[in-house]
Each structure stands twice: as C-alpha cells, then as structure tokens.
Amino acid sequence: MIKKFSETPIFFEYKIPSENDINWLKNNSNAINVEQNFRIKSLHTYKNMKINGTQDIILARQAVVLKLNEALELLPNEYTFAVFDAFRTIETQFALFRYIYNQQKQMNPSKTHSELYDITREFVIHPNETSRYAIPPHNSGGALDLTLKHEDSFLDMGTDFDAVTPASYTNFFEQEFNENFGISKERWLLIRKNRRILFNSMKYVGFTNFQVEWWHFDLGDCMWAKELEQNWYFHSMEKSLK
Ligand SMILES: C[C@@H](N)C(=O)N[C@H](C)C(=O)O
Numbered sequence: 112m113i114k115k116f117s118e119t120p121i122f123f124e125y126k127i128p129s130e131n132d133i134n135w136l137k138n139n140s141n142a143i144n145v146e147q148n149f150r151i152k153s154l155h156t157y158k159n160m161k162i163n164g165t166q167d168i169i170l171a172r173q174a175v176v177l178k179l180n181e182a183l184e185l186l187p188n189e190y191t192f193a194v195f196d197a198f199r200t201i202e203t204q205f206a207l208f209r210y211i212y213n214q215q216k217q218m219n220p221s222k223t224h225s226e227l228y229d230i231t232r233e234f235v236i237h238p239n240e241t242s243r244y245a246i247p248p249h250n251s252g253g254a255l256d257l258t259l260k261h262e263d264s265f266l267d268m269g270t271d272f273d274a275v276t277p278a279s280y281t282n283f284f285e286q287e288f289n290e291n292f293g294i295s296k297e298r299w300l301l302i303r304k305n306r307r308i309l310f311n312s313m314k315y316v317g318f319t320n321f322q323v324e325w326w327h328f329d330l331g332d333c334m335w336a337k338e339l340e341q342n343w344y345f346h347s348m349e350k351s352l353k
C-alpha cells in the first residue's frame with residue numbers, strides 16, 4: 112500500500128460515505144484517548160506552548176481513533192503517527208486564534224487588523240464564525256492534526272506544523288519543482304512523497320483533509336461535511352465532557 116500511496120498524487124476527491132458508514136460513525140462517537148496504540152503518540156503541542164484551555168489527555172471521537180488505527184495498519188510497522196492536537200476546548204480555539212493573529216501582527220507590522228484577521232482565519236477557525244463552521248472542527252472531536260514518523264525521525268513535510276504560508280497547502284509540492292523556492296529537487300520530491308503517504312493513507316480510511324494544512328484531517332465533523340457536501344454528525348464534544 113505504501114508504494115501506491117506515495118505514487119498517487121493528492122486529489123481532494125473523496126468516496127461519499129454510505130448509510131452504514133454514517134451509522135458506524137454515530138455508534139462510535141464517545142470520547143477516547145488517541146493513544147490507544149504504541150504507534151500513535153500525542154505531542155501535546157499546545158499544552159507545551161502554554162496555550163489556554165488545553166488538557167492533559169488528547170481526546171478524539173472513538174470513530175476517529177479507530178480509523179486512525181486502520182490507516183496505520185496500511186503502513187509498514189516502522190511508521191507511526193505523531194498527533195499535534197485533536198479535541199480542543201473553545202477556550203483553546205480562541206486562544207489559538209489570538210496567538211496566530213499576534214504572531215502574524217509581529218511578522219507584518221504594517222498590515223491592518225482586517226488583513227491580519229483574514230490571514231489568521233485562513234489557518235485557524237474563529238469560534239464565533241458559526242456561519243462558516245457551526246462547531247469548530249477540533250471542538251467536535253472529529254479533527255486531528257498529525258504527522259508521520261519513520262522509526263525515530265519525523266518525515267520531512269516541507270513546513271513546520273501551523274506554518275502560515277502557501278507551502279503548507281497540502282498539494283503545494285504537487286506542482287512542478289521550482290528552484291526559486293530554495294530547496295533541492297530531491298528534497299521537493301521527498302516532501303511530495305511524504306505528504307502523499309500521509310494524505311492518501313488518511314483518505315483511504317475515510318478522512319478528508321483541510322486543503323490549506325497538510326496536517327489537518329476530519330471525520331464526521333463540519334469541515335468533513337463541507338468537503339463532502341454532506342451532513343455533519345459530531346456536535347461539540349466539550350459539553351459531554353463536563
Ligand atoms: C491551527 C491549526 N492547527 C488548525 O487546527 N486549524 C484548523 C483549521 C482549525 O482551527 O480548526
């Protein structure tokens with residue numbers, strides 16, 4: 112499978128879930144720890160960054176974790192998933208929006224509030240913008256931010272997690288090699304291959320990807336539904352945790 116995944120370009124076209132798939136999602140909606148398997152590790156990224164409202168355990172819907180395990184089983188044993196983040200409280204979602212807005216403000220001091228807001232909103236969902244997403248995907252427990260490791264090394268995905276740049280667009284390295292980007296052709300093709308492995312393994316088991324972030328995947332939430340033009344099923348998971 113890994114050869115097939117690495118050779119298949121990134122296409123944002125997905126199989127529409129069947130009624131059975133939907134019933135299965137609904138029947139596996141309880142909150143569980145993503146670390147159900149020694150091949151899935153939480154990085155606790157936002158807790159380490161001291162973003163407000165983070166939790167000690169990285170949770171997600173059971174369906175998400177089961178599908179993540181399925182994706183992993185399609186890959187050789189030396190591959191593991193490193194999860195940056197999954198379920199997120201609304202407090203963290205607000206804090207993250209503020210964090211990235213402030214980071215962009217520092218990097219672009221001449222930009223107006225509205226320009227900075229638009230840059231930020233491309234990469235982070237504002238919890239008050241319910242006309243875009245009724246429930247922020249991570250708050251529903253249906254979203255995952257993750258990358259792949261091979262043995263002890265992170266695969267080269269071309270950008271850092273949460274890098275606010277077009278190079279984070281999932282299919283950025285599908286375009287022809289461009290030497291003005293400042294990396295070798297060899298590295299360009301390696302990044303392309305690594306992103307394909309992550310994207311195609313997740314897509315194969317039913318996840319959709321947020322097209323501007325190579326690391327973000329959804330199942331059963333508003334973002335998944337928008338991508339598939341279907342209904343969404345996972346409401347806020349926060350209420351059920353209180
Ligand atoms: C901030 C980034 N890691 C992320 O999760 N972005 C998506 C779009 C979100 O905010 O839900």
Ligand SMILES: [Zn+2]
Pocket residue numbers: 249254255256326327328
């Ligand atoms: Zn995300």
